[in-house]
Amino acid sequence: MIGPSGAGKTSLLRSVAGLERHCTGQIALNGVPWLDSTRRINLIPERRRVGYLPQDYGLFPHMTVAGNIRFASKLDRPELLEQFGIAHLATARPPSLSGGERQRVALARALARDPHVLLLDEPFSALDAITRRQVRDELADILTRLELPVLLVTHAFEDATALADRIAVIDRGELIQLDTPTQLLAAPANVLVAALTGANVLEGKATSTPTGSSIVLHGGGQLDSTTPASGPVHVAIHPWQLQLTDPSTSRLTDTIVGVHQDGGSRRIRLTRFTIHAPANGQVPLTEGDLVGLGALPEHVHVLERPQ
Amino acid sequence: MNAAATRGPSPDGAPDWVAAIGRAAVAVGLVAVTAIVLAFLLLPIVALFTYQPVHELIDGFGTKVATDAILVSLKTNAIAFGLMIAFGTPFAYVLARSRFPGRDLVVTVVELPLVMPPAVAGLALLVAFGRLGLLGHTLSALGIDLAFSQAAVVIAIVFVSSPFYLRGAVAAFEAVDESLLDVARTLGAGPVRRMLRVAVPLATGGLGAAAAVAFARGIGEFGATILFAGSFQGTTQTLPLAVYSLFDANLDQAVAIGVLLIIVSAAILFVSKLLGRSWTSSKSTSPSPAARSPFAPR
Structure with missing residues (x-):
C-alpha cells in the first residue's frame, strides 16, 4: 500500500490487525471472517494471528532477543533464530542491534506466532539510506521464501516495486488503484498515482x-x-x-x-x-x-x- | 554586554569603573541570596542534629516511646505501601491507557487528597468510616470498628499518600510506547500479560520514583492520622505523632525522633532521585512521545 501521509495506510493495517476499534466493514482471511460489522463479528487482535511490525519494529527493549521471541511462542525457537541468522544475538537486547538485525528479530518474533498474514508498516522509515537498501533486499528474499500473504505499507514507490506483486494506491481513505507495478507505471489511474510513480x-x-x-x-x-x-x-x-x-x-x-x-x-x-x-x-x-x-x-x- | 561597551564610557556617559562596580554588586548580591536560601533551609536541620550531645540523641532513639513508634510506623506504612502498589498499579495502568468521557473528573478525584489539608482528610475519613459515619453502621454491624485502630492509621496513610503514587504511575504508564503494547496484543498477550510483562517493566523507574515519594509522604503523615486514628502509644502512635506527643513532655526525645524521621526522609528522597534518573536515561529504543503530564488538559 502506498499513498501520501495521512492517506489511511497505517489505519488500514491496524484495522486488519484488529487494533483500530470502531471499524466497520469486512475483513476475512481464507474465508474466515475477522471483521464483519453486519454480523457483529470483530475478533480481538489476540485471536487474529497476524504478524504485525509497526514502524520501528516494536521490539521489547527490556527483553533479550530470545526473550522477545519467547514472548510470542512461549517456547525457545532456536530454528527461527538460526533461520534469520540471529542465533549469536540471542542474549543481546534490542537497543544494541543494528537496523537490519532489528528487522530480522522482529520478523522472527512475528513468525514465532505462526501468523496467517504479515503486516509491515513502513519497515524502512527508521533507517538511513545505505542500511535501507540492504534491509530491503534482505526483506525481499525473506518474503519470497515465506509464502505468506504480506501487507506492506510504504510511502516510497521504489520500495513497493522492489517488494510487492501488487500495489494499492490509497489517498484520503480511498483505494485509487490496485495493480501490478508494471501496470501502475503503464496506466496510472490519476494524477496522484502518476506523481507517486515519479x-x-x-x-x-x-x-x-x-x-x-x-x-x-x-x-x-x-x-x-x-x-x-x-x-x-x-x-x-x-x-x-x-x-x-x-x-x-x-x-x-x-x-x-x-x-x-x-x-x-x-x-x-x-x-x-x-x-x-x-x-x-x-x-x-x-x-x-x-x-x-x-x-x-x-x-x-x-x-x-x-x- | 559586548566588548565595545566595556571600553570607553558607557552609553549613558558613566565611566567604566561605575559599570564594573555595578556588575560586582550584582554578583555579590546573587551569592548572598544563595547563601541566605541555603542557610534558611539548612539551619533547622542542623539545629535538630546539634540540639543535644550525640550519645543522648542515640539514647533517644532507644526509648520505649520511640521504639513503639518505629514499629507502628514500619508496620502501618508497609501495609499501606503494599495496598497502594497492589491496587494503585492496575488502576494507574487502566487510567493511563483509556480515554473515556469523565476521565478528567476521575483524575480530579484522584488528585484531590493532594490539595486537601491533612486535618480535613482525617475529618473526612472519620465521617466516612467512623462509628457515626457514612459506612459506620454497616461496618459496626459487621463487627468492625475502624476509628482509632491501627487499621485507621493504614487507611489514613493510604488516603493521603497514594495520590502521589497514582499521579506518577499514570505518567510512567503513559510514557510507555503504545506500539509495544499493540505488538504484544498481536502476539497473543492478554491485558494482564501486557501489563505485567511489557508496561510495568518499562515503567519501573517512574513507578519506583513515584512509590518512593508516596512512601516518604506516608512516613511523615500526621494530620489525618491524629484525627482519624488518634495517638495511642503502641497502636496508632506513628513517629510524627510521637514527636507531637513528646513535645510537651520531653523535648530531647521529640528531637531525637525528629532526627530519625529526617534521616529516613532524606534516604527516600535520595533513592527516588536515583530511580528518576535511571528512568529517564534507560527509556525504550524508539523515540518516545514527548513526556506530558497525565493531568494536563487534553
Whole structure:
C-alpha cells in the first residue's frame, strides 16, 4: 500500500490487525471472517494471528532477543533464530542491534506466532539510506521464501516495486488503484498515482486526433498521445521516457536547471520536467542550455483534469 | 554586554569603573541570596542534629516511646505501601491507557487528597468510616470498628499518600510506547500479560520514583492520622505523632525522633532521585512521545 501521509495506510493495517476499534466493514482471511460489522463479528487482535511490525519494529527493549521471541511462542525457537541468522544475538537486547538485525528479530518474533498474514508498516522509515537498501533486499528474499500473504505499507514507490506483486494506491481513505507495478507505471489511474510513480505531471489542453490526442501544454509546447482525449487534461510522462532532441526542430523545449550524476545515468532537472538520460550522452549538458524534448505517444499518459 | 561597551564610557556617559562596580554588586548580591536560601533551609536541620550531645540523641532513639513508634510506623506504612502498589498499579495502568468521557473528573478525584489539608482528610475519613459515619453502621454491624485502630492509621496513610503514587504511575504508564503494547496484543498477550510483562517493566523507574515519594509522604503523615486514628502509644502512635506527643513532655526525645524521621526522609528522597534518573536515561529504543503530564488538559 502506498499513498501520501495521512492517506489511511497505517489505519488500514491496524484495522486488519484488529487494533483500530470502531471499524466497520469486512475483513476475512481464507474465508474466515475477522471483521464483519453486519454480523457483529470483530475478533480481538489476540485471536487474529497476524504478524504485525509497526514502524520501528516494536521490539521489547527490556527483553533479550530470545526473550522477545519467547514472548510470542512461549517456547525457545532456536530454528527461527538460526533461520534469520540471529542465533549469536540471542542474549543481546534490542537497543544494541543494528537496523537490519532489528528487522530480522522482529520478523522472527512475528513468525514465532505462526501468523496467517504479515503486516509491515513502513519497515524502512527508521533507517538511513545505505542500511535501507540492504534491509530491503534482505526483506525481499525473506518474503519470497515465506509464502505468506504480506501487507506492506510504504510511502516510497521504489520500495513497493522492489517488494510487492501488487500495489494499492490509497489517498484520503480511498483505494485509487490496485495493480501490478508494471501496470501502475503503464496506466496510472490519476494524477496522484502518476506523481507517486515519479512521473512529470503537467497541465494542458487536449484536442482529438485520428491516432489519439494532441496536447498543448500550459507554458508552451506540444505532445502527442495515443490516448483519445479533449479538453483540459493532465499529462504524465516518466523521466526515463523523455528523450532529448534538437531544440530547433522540437515542438517542446525547456531549459536545464541542473544536471546530477546518478550512477549509470544523469538526472537532468529542467524548469518543468525531470528526465533521465544515459551518462555517456554525446551532448554535453550544462545549466542554462535550451533542449528539445520528445516522447513516444504511447508513453504520454493523458489523465482527466476536473475543472 | 559586548566588548565595545566595556571600553570607553558607557552609553549613558558613566565611566567604566561605575559599570564594573555595578556588575560586582550584582554578583555579590546573587551569592548572598544563595547563601541566605541555603542557610534558611539548612539551619533547622542542623539545629535538630546539634540540639543535644550525640550519645543522648542515640539514647533517644532507644526509648520505649520511640521504639513503639518505629514499629507502628514500619508496620502501618508497609501495609499501606503494599495496598497502594497492589491496587494503585492496575488502576494507574487502566487510567493511563483509556480515554473515556469523565476521565478528567476521575483524575480530579484522584488528585484531590493532594490539595486537601491533612486535618480535613482525617475529618473526612472519620465521617466516612467512623462509628457515626457514612459506612459506620454497616461496618459496626459487621463487627468492625475502624476509628482509632491501627487499621485507621493504614487507611489514613493510604488516603493521603497514594495520590502521589497514582499521579506518577499514570505518567510512567503513559510514557510507555503504545506500539509495544499493540505488538504484544498481536502476539497473543492478554491485558494482564501486557501489563505485567511489557508496561510495568518499562515503567519501573517512574513507578519506583513515584512509590518512593508516596512512601516518604506516608512516613511523615500526621494530620489525618491524629484525627482519624488518634495517638495511642503502641497502636496508632506513628513517629510524627510521637514527636507531637513528646513535645510537651520531653523535648530531647521529640528531637531525637525528629532526627530519625529526617534521616529516613532524606534516604527516600535520595533513592527516588536515583530511580528518576535511571528512568529517564534507560527509556525504550524508539523515540518516545514527548513526556506530558497525565493531568494536563487534553
